[in-house]
Amino acid sequence: MKACVFHGVRDVRLEQVQEPQIGPGDLLVQVGAAGLCHSDIRVYLGEKKAKLGVIPGHETAGTVVVVGSDVNDFQVGDKAVICPILACGRCYFCRRGLRNRCPERTTLGYEENGGLAQYMLVPAQLLELGHVFKASVEMPMELASLTEPSACVLNSLETCEMEAGSSLAVIGAGPMGLLHIMLARSIGVARIIAVEPMEERRAFAKRFGATSVLDPQGDSLEETVMDVTNGLGADAVVVSTGRTEAADLAFGLVRKQGFVNLFGGFPPNTHMDFDPNIVHYNEIRLTGTQNATPEQYRRALNLLSVNPQMTKINTHRFSIDDSPSAYTVRLGAEGLKSVVLFPDAA
């Protein structure tokens, strides 16, 4: 089968590899869509680790084509959406459903083969954890492949206690910042302020539902945010970039007792200076979120199924044959998200 294989920093190649052999507890999935995200680009650039020789891709949807003899919950033809976290299932975090915090977790697409290939092995361990979800047959593969990034965003919004009528500022309107805007909109967040230096991305933010769109280089951010939040500041500020200036900015936009969520990863060895009294006297709840719980995956899939417009986040579509270009195109900041589509499976 054809697969995209990671060989090191700035080195991914399209190769012909053996189709995976499945055991009695496994599934074989014919991949329909596999999204690429910023963390894949960070691996490509050497900022984040992955195993050499691994098939990347952790945002995968596909069709079940072979079912192991011991598997009862899936049938050939089911549309499967994968939460790529292989967790121990027994530790403090796993017992509380927080599989994304399991210290022993590994992830498909980083340590184990992921979805940038014609076929993908879904190991028994993943099925036992309940990390494989069924999408309806009508749901387009491309939409279903947005479950992983949407679940990460749902975790961010829920950690920040966003609800109908809340106000949210998102600093950084890249693909994940824009998914925050779309999902916040869909759960009824009333005020959504996007802060983004690139004009193209500000235009996307507006189109995807931001109620105020600001340029950090020209606009008076604090004034505008206070203005649209009755002088309170935003209930939550999500920092969706790996830049410390953006994190610093967040403290000026959040209301007292509001949340500042450091959603994006930072380059290794980043340090940040801030006045701790801002956090102390304003009782700011400074937090981070990374990935999501299986329960959030399940609900993200439900939200996507009624928000088909969310595939607009994908501006670049590739076939497996030109999947290495899905990486290089993301090095420039033009456009939003890349996805590899397999028309045969969809």
Ligand SMILES: [Zn+2]
């Ligand atoms: Zn991702």
Ligand SMILES: [Zn+2]
């Ligand atoms: Zn665990």
